[in-house]
Amino acid sequence: MNTASLKVEKLQHPIKVRTLQVKRVTQLSPSMRRITLTGGDLAGFLSASFDDHVKLMVPDVLATKPNVPVVGPTGLIFAQDQPKPAMRDYTPRRYDPAASELDIDFVLHHAGPATEWAKYAEPGHFVGIAGPRGSFLVPTAYDWHLLIGDETAIPAIGRRLEELPAAAKAIVIIKTETDAGRLEFSSRCQLDIQWVSETDSTGAAMGAFESAMRNMTLPSGEGYAWAAGEYSEIKAVRQYLVEGLGLDKDRIRAASYWRKAAASTHERFE
Numbered sequence: 001m002n003t004a005s006l007k008v009e010k011l012q013h014p015i016k017v018r019t020l021q022v023k024r025v026t027q028l029s030p031s032m033r034r035i036t037l038t039g040g041d042l043a044g045f046l047s048a049s050f051d052d053h054v055k056l057m058v059p060d061v062l063a064t065k066p067n068v069p070v071v072g073p074t075g076l077i078f079a080q081d082q083p084k085p086a087m088r089d090y091t092p093r094r095y096d097p098a099a100s101e102l103d104i105d106f107v108l109h110h111a112g113p114a115t116e117w118a119k120y121a122e123p124g125h126f127v128g129i130a131g132p133r134g135s136f137l138v139p140t141a142y143d144w145h146l147l148i149g150d151e152t153a154i155p156a157i158g159r160r161l162e163e164l165p166a167a168a169k170a171i172v173i174i175k176t177e178t179d180a181g182r183l184e185f186s187s188r189c190q191l192d193i194q195w196v197s198e199t200d201s202t203g204a205a206m207g208a209f210e211s212a213m214r215n216m217t218l219p220s221g222e223g224y225a226w227a228a229g230e231y232s233e234i235k236a237v238r239q240y241l242v243e244g245l246g247l248d249k250d251r252i253r254a255a256s257y258w259r260k261a262a263a264s265t266h267e268r269f270e
């Protein structure tokens with residue numbers, strides 16, 4: 001294989017803030033709600049990678065417009081006299097420019113402004129998004145792709161599986177809180193998926209992820225590992241990939257998508 005075709009690439013995009021409206025709401029599982037957004041502001045939206053995120057801005061009061069910032073020379077500028085909206089990171093699950101639709105899939109967990117907004121969102125409700133401001137492009141040309149995550153990573157993993165070619169092998173490990181959180185994916189690639197649940201956990205930092213990783217067999221050839229989910233779990237997953245399996249750090253992208261007992265966190269493990 002030509003290793004030049006395996007080089008990851010980083011793109012920067014000019015930041016743009018958009019106010020969108022809910023077009024449709026689809027309950028994908030008891031714990032996951034898809035909100036389809038639309039609006040004139042969506043024109044020109046660009047999301048180059050499954051790993052992208054937008055900054056979602058939710059209004060304080062449902063059905064009102066959030067006080068979105070304007071883009072200044074050094075970043076986002078919020079009006080001083082208005083409450084700043086709660087901002088959280090979400091994956092653009094699907095963008096259809098012809099239909100002017102952007103899907104975002106929300107895990108409905110116990111509390112938090114984004115979850116509350118998604119729980120009660122109805123057609124016509126407003127939300128703001130900023131970004132994506134950058135994209136991390138992992139070539140699809142790898143022989144195998146290891147994708148590991150909890151429910152917050154399902155949108156990114158689902159999007160990745162849809163774009164992988166038939167020749168690719170995907171080894172996927174997803175942890176859901178209950179079996180009802182498992183979703184169907186559509187993919188042309190050769191898919192080996194292990195669903196694990198919280199209840200499999202031994203209580204150790206990694207628990208269910210570790211036993212699943214011990215059960216998997218990585219194919220031969222060039223591969224890339226991507227992982228996202230709760231901070232301490234993904235930190236431990238990455239440690240196992242590096243120390244237990246000997247994967248090259250340059251072939252791993254691991255990110256914390258949320259952290260127990262902390263609001264709005266995002267960290268990447270290097």
Ligand SMILES: Cc1cc2nc3c(=O)[nH]c(=O)nc-3n(C[C@H](O)[C@H](O)[C@H](O)COP(=O)(O)OP(=O)(O)OC[C@H]3O[C@@H](n4cnc5c(N)ncnc54)[C@H](O)[C@@H]3O)c2cc1C
Pocket residue numbers: 051052053088089090091092104105106107108109110111112113114115116151152153155156256257258259260261262263264265266267
């Ligand atoms: C790059 C990136 C992409 C992401 N993509 C998605 C996505 O597509 N869909 C998605 O649902 N999430 C996604 N997330 C995760 C999401 O941003 C966080 O879960 C966020 O904290 C949710 O905001 P909130 O307002 O609901 O809760 P917060 O106000 O942030 O947190 C409130 C409380 O809930 C806890 N909490 C937060 N998230 C969870 C969770 N998932 N399960 C259990 N407890 C939780 C926190 O520890 C805190 O105690 C992504 C995160 C990142 C960094």
